Amino acid sequence: MADPVQAVTPHLIVNDANAAIEFYKKALGASEVMRMPAQDGKRLMHSEISVNGARIFLMDDFPEHRGGHGMVDAVYPPDQIKGTSVTMHLEVENCDAAVQRAADAGAVVTMAPWDAFWGARYARIMDPFGHSWSFAHALPAKG
Structure with a gap:
């Protein structure tokens, strides 16, 4: 029996998918x-x-294949639109360690780990390809 298909699969567009795969591994x-x-x-x-x-699809930018369908269907890597409107969120065992690992691999920490009011240790990074990622783990219950 085949593995069930993930209901929503992010599909990231970058300007060097081979390098992005290696970055995401590290x-x-x-x-x-x-x-x-x-x-x-x-x-x-x-x-x-x-x-x-979780499955994540990844591809290089192919500007030669944008448009042509009579509608706005163009997708661009974040560096071409000067930002991104999406943050990929990962639940991790240790937020601080996850952020440090990403930073050591070349990510920029955009929000240092902090104890958020909703009960999670939370942080955000920007990867070298312009995609935003957040990390969190649950904090022990108070009381």
């Missing part, structure tokens, strides 16, 4: 599932990694 402990190179032999048409058991 920074997030990702495991590589597969790569599909493009005909140019440099870019990846599609790839998949697994982070904490």
